[in-house]
Amino acid sequence: MGKQTGNVRMSLQTLKVLELFLENPTEQLSGAELYQRSGIASGTLYPILMRLESAGWFVSKWESIDPSSAGRPRRRLYRLTLTGLKRASEVFASFNPRVLA
Amino acid sequence: MSRPKWAWRIDRWLIRRAARSAPAPLSARLEEEWLADLAARSGALSRLRFAIGCCWATRIIAYEHEPSRAPVISSVVADKTLVPYTDPNHGFLSLRSSTFCLVVSLHALLLYGFITALSHTRGTATPDPLQTQDLKNPTPHELPLPLPAPHLKDLNIEVPLPDTHLAYEPDPSNDLTTQIAKEPSQPSPAQPVPAHVTKQVQGGPGAGFPNPDDYYPERSRLVDEQGIATVNVCVDAKGRLTSDPTTLQSAGSPRLDEAALKLARAGSGHYRASTEDGQPVASCYPFRIRFQLKN
Numbered sequence: 001m002g003k004q005t006g007n008v009r010m011s012l013q014t015l016k017v018l019e020l021f022l023e024n025p026t027e028q029l030s031g032a033e034l035y036q037r038s039g040i041a042s043g044t045l046y047p048i049l050m051r052l053e054s055a056g057w058f059v060s061k062w063e064s065i066d067p068s069s070a071g072r073p074r075r076r077l078y079r080l081t082l083t084g085l086k087r088a089s090e091v092f093a094s095f096n097p098r099v100l101a
Numbered sequence: 102m103s104r105p106k107w108a109w110r111i112d113r114w115l116i117r118r119a120a121r122s123a124p125a126p127l128s129a130r131l132e133e134e135w136l137a138d139l140a141a142r143s144g145a146l147s148r149l150r151f152a153i154g155c156c157w158a159t160r161i162i163a164y165e166h167e168p169s170r171a172p173v174i175s176s177v178v179a180d181k182t183l184v185p186y187t188d189p190n191h192g193f194l195s196l197r198s199s200t201f202c203l204v205v206s207l208h209a210l211l212l213y214g215f216i217t218a219l220s221h222t223r224g225t226a227t228p229d230p231l232q233t234q235d236l237k238n239p240t241p242h243e244l245p246l247p248l249p250a251p252h253l254k255d256l257n258i259e260v261p262l263p264d265t266h267l268a269y270e271p272d273p274s275n276d277l278t279t280q281i282a283k284e285p286s287q288p289s290p291a292q293p294v295p296a297h298v299t300k301q302v303q304g305g306p307g308a309g310f311p312n313p314d315d316y317y318p319e320r321s322r323l324v325d326e327q328g329i330a331t332v333n334v335c336v337d338a339k340g341r342l343t344s345d346p347t348t349l350q351s352a353g354s355p356r357l358d359e360a361a362l363k364l365a366r367a368g369s370g371h372y373r374a375s376t377e378d379g380q381p382v383a384s385c386y387p388f389r390i391r392f393q394l395k396n
Contacts, residue, residue, distance in 0.1 A: 042154030
């Protein structure tokens, strides 16, 4: 089903997540934002995030806000690493762009 | 419209339960992360879907973090040792292979079911539902009285004689009984055969035979033609003609002779067959037909 790149299996949902990060590689996105942008269900999205983080493509950290003043709990934010950026770029270069159309 | 509290509780309970099922190092993190993302969702159904999705996600995460499923190969990226990625499809019977086998088995089972169901229903009629009736006061069934045994000896059957004055008379010159009875009395000198008398009875017109009045020629009535014609017929064991009847002796008028032949033909099936020792046999015999005017 997916294309194995390094230690990460490439599925269509994984490519969609990577595509969102490649649009702005310095952007930090939470799981809720990724769901809003990609529409990937939580049952698929979080295993992908954990997988990419384990492979070193992503790093994550807690949002630096005060929950009481913000009126909401802090979120976990994900960001591309340099390795992730390089490997993701290689993956998309090897794929036909119409795959994600 | 405010979301009911019990729905909130269900969503949070599902997420907490899912997070606790995750690997221990990730449990607290996932619980806080998922609860925060849950709060960002709007809509009761969307939250419920999110919570159920987390339950599924934690199973995948736990599966992939299982040490026994870690691949042999690990890589180093950016000077950092990576946690090996777990492929759920490795092993003797992978998840993909198991699913494929399951799908194939279900298809085979369905196909077998269709085939056997069709073969059983073809040509069989569905029986009508059994209808029962509860009898509160059942009446004893009365058997009919047995019929009295018939007294055949006392039975006196009278067969009405045909109402005609025209009689059929067998030809005495051609009496088979007489001939056969005479044969044993003249044994051949070369081959003496012990006498064996076969009782033969010549046939004749039987029940249902046509009335000669119906075949009396009209012209013969006008000219007062009368006479007796001798006709020879050959009949089988059932009284049916086996050949066309012939006239042995004329009645003195061609019209009467022709009428006699017509009558003999019309009587096919109503002749009494000749018998030998009581058994009907095919034979030829003559009989007379008398045409006589009543007045």
